[in-house]
Amino acid sequence: MDSPGPAEGAGPGHWTPPRTSSEGGAPMGEGDEGYGEWQELVGAALLGTDRRRGGGPAGSPEALLDAAAVHTVRRRAGLRPAGARPRPEPAPRDPRPAPPEAAGRRLAQLLAGRAGAGSGGGSGRRGSAPDLTELLPQWLAAAGRHGYRAPAALVPALLDAARARTDLRPQALALAGTRGLWLARMNPDWRFALRGGAGGGELPDVTDPSAVERLWEEGLFAERVALLGAVRALEPAAAPRLLATTWATERAEDRLMFLDSLRVGLSLEDEPFLEAALGDRSRNVRATAAELLSALPQSALAGRMAERALACVGPEGVTPPAECDGAMLRDGVVKRPPAGRGERAWWLGQLVEAAPLSCWRERFGGLGPAEIVALPVAAAEGWTEELHAAWCRAAVRQRDPEWSRALLGPASAPPAAGPGTASLAERAKLLETLPDGERAEWVAEFVRAHGLSEAFQLLGVCVVPWAGALGRAVVDALDIAREAGSYPWSFSGVMGLAERCLDPSEAGRLEALTAAAEEPPDASPGAAAYWAEAFQRLVATLRLRAAMLSELAPS
Numbered sequence: 001m002d003s004p005g006p007a008e009g010a011g012p013g014h015w016t017p018p019r020t021s022s023e024g025g026a027p028m029g030e031g032d033e034g035y036g037e038w039q040e041l042v043g044a045a046l047l048g049t050d051r052r053r054g055g056g057p058a059g060s061p062e063a064l065l066d067a068a069a070v071h072t073v074r075r076r077a078g079l080r081p082a083g084a085r086p087r088p089e090p091a092p093r094d095p096r097p098a099p100p101e102a103a104g105r106r107l108a109q110l111l112a113g114r115a116g117a118g119s120g121g122g123s124g125r126r127g128s129a130p131d132l133t134e135l136l137p138q139w140l141a142a143a144g145r146h147g148y149r150a151p152a153a154l155v156p157a158l159l160d161a162a163r164a165r166t167d168l169r170p171q172a173l174a175l176a177g178t179r180g181l182w183l184a185r186m187n188p189d190w191r192f193a194l195r196g197g198a199g200g201g202e203l204p205d206v207t208d209p210s211a212v213e214r215l216w217e218e219g220l221f222a223e224r225v226a227l228l229g230a231v232r233a234l235e236p237a238a239a240p241r242l243l244a245t246t247w248a249t250e251r252a253e254d255r256l257m258f259l260d261s262l263r264v265g266l267s268l269e270d271e272p273f274l275e276a277a278l279g280d281r282s283r284n285v286r287a288t289a290a291e292l293l294s295a296l297p298q299s300a301l302a303g304r305m306a307e308r309a310l311a312c313v314g315p316e317g318v319t320p321p322a323e324c325d326g327a328m329l330r331d332g333v334v335k336r337p338p339a340g341r342g343e344r345a346w347w348l349g350q351l352v353e354a355a356p357l358s359c360w361r362e363r364f365g366g367l368g369p370a371e372i373v374a375l376p377v378a379a380a381e382g383w384t385e386e387l388h389a390a391w392c393r394a395a396v397r398q399r400d401p402e403w404s405r406a407l408l409g410p411a412s413a414p415p416a417a418g419p420g421t422a423s424l425a426e427r428a429k430l431l432e433t434l435p436d437g438e439r440a441e442w443v444a445e446f447v448r449a450h451g452l453s454e455a456f457q458l459l460g461v462c463v464v465p466w467a468g469a470l471g472r473a474v475v476d477a478l479d480i481a482r483e484a485g486s487y488p489w490s491f492s493g494v495m496g497l498a499e500r501c502l503d504p505s506e507a508g509r510l511e512a513l514t515a516a517a518e519e520p521p522d523a524s525p526g527a528a529a530y531w532a533e534a535f536q537r538l539v540a541t542l543r544l545r546a547a548m549l550s551e552l553a554p555s
Helices: 035-047 061-077 101-112 132-146 152-164 166-184 188-195 209-218 221-234 238-244 252-263 268-277 283-294 300-312 326-330 343-354 359-363 369-374 384-397 401-408 424-431 436-450 468-483 488-501 504-513 527-552
Strands: none
Touching: 035 061, 101 132, 101 152, 101 527, 132 166, 132 488, 132 527, 152 166, 152 188, 166 188, 188 221, 209 221, 221 238, 221 252, 238 252, 238 268, 252 268, 252 283, 268 283, 268 300, 283 300, 283 343, 300 343, 300 359, 343 384, 359 369, 369 401, 384 401, 384 424, 401 424, 424 436, 436 468, 468 488, 468 504, 468 527, 488 527, 504 527
C-alpha cells in the first residue's frame, strides 16, 4: 500500500517514512540527530511492540504510532533544502474544442465509476441502476466522432482509466491528446501512453519530406504510428517506403505493429515490401507478411498457394500434402500442428485458406460458391469439415461476401446443419464481411428462429445501435424468455449487451416490461422480480445513453 505523500501530512495513526531527496530535500543520515531514535521506531514496528527487547519504544501500537508521528514532524522540519528542479515546458496546445459543460460533468461521473445504489452489493444481482463504467467506451467514441479533446482537469483520471482497461486505450489516448502524452512523460504509471495510440497531437505536413523524416526518426512510438497512418492516408505506397528506411533497426515487436498497420489500404503496391518481409528474422513478422499477401488474390504468394491448393482439392476428392517443404515454410506455412491436429490436415488447411477463392470456380467446372460448398467433397474420408473451415478463414481474410453467404447458409437453419460451419465464432467472423444492413437482418432472423441462447457472439458483430428488425427481435426474444419463466441469470450477458447496443429509442417500448409479472407455475424462483429489475435497468440505461448523446451534441 502506498504511503501518504508529503502533502497529506502526518499525525497520530499515520506513519510516514522519511522523505527522500525526490520529495524536495536531502534525507537524514546516520550522523543526523534523531537518526538512532528513528531506527528504534522502525525496529519496533517491524518486530511488534510486544516483542521488542532492550531499549527503545514499547507498549501499545497506538503509542508507537504517536511516537512515529512526532519524529516524522521533527525530521521534516529539519530536512535540508535541495535545489529546485527546472520547471517542465508547458503542454503543447491542443486545438480541438472541449466538450460542452454538461458532457464534461458526465465524463467525470463515468470516470468515477459511481454505479447506482441498487447495484446489488454482494448478492450477485446488478440492481436496476445503470452501470456507468460500461457506458464510458460509448461516451469516448461519441466524443471522438465530434472531434472533442478531454477537459484538462480530467486527463489524469482518463489516463488512470486507460491504464486499468486496455480496451479503452485507443479512444482514451486520442481524447487525452498532446496533454496526455505530456503528462505520461512525467508519471511512470502512464508510460503505456507513449507506446500506444495516435496521441491526438499535431502531425507535421506529410507533404514535407524533411519534417516526416525527422519525426519518423526521432518521434515517440505513438507519434510514429500516427505519422505512418497519415502518410498512408495521403499516399498508400509511401507508407512501405517510409518503413523501409528504418526497418532493419526496428525492434521485432515494433516491426510487427508497423506491418499490421498496412492492413488499412492494403494493395498490390505493398507486395514488394511484404515479399521481402517473408525473409524477416521474426517468425511473427513472417507470418503476418504471408497473411497480408494472401489477402491480395493477385499477389505472387496467392498464386503459389493456389497452385498447391488446387493440386490437393478437386471434384475427385482431397489429397493433402505429403510434406511441408522449404518453399511452403517461406510462404508462411507453419510446419508443426497444434496438439490434436494431424500434420497433413494442418498443412492442407493453411494452403486452402491462403489460396484465392476465385480459383475454385474453374476447378469445379464453373460452379458458384454456394454450389461448391454443397458438394460432398471427400465426405467419406472426413475432409469436408477441414475444407469448409479453411474456406471460412479464406472468406474472412479476403473479405468475400459471396463466399461468406454460401458458408453461412440461411439463418433459420439449425446451426449444426449449416453448409459451411456450425461454429458460432466462425459465423460471427463471416458476418463481418457482409454489409451492415444485411448482417443485422441475418442475425435478427437467427434470433427469431433460435432465440438468444446462442446469439451472443453474433450480436457482438452487429453495428451499434441495434435498430429496426434486429432491435425488435432482441426485445421480443427477451420478452418471450420472461413470459416463459426461464432461468433469468442465463440471459444476463445478452441483457448487458442490450444495455450498451439497443437503440435508445426502444426505451418507450420496453417500459411495459418493467413491472413484475405473475410467475408461471414452473418458473425459476424469483424470476419475475429479476426480470422486472433487469428491464428497469435496461430502460434507465437507454435513457441515460440518449442523454449522453444529447449532451455531446454541439450547441
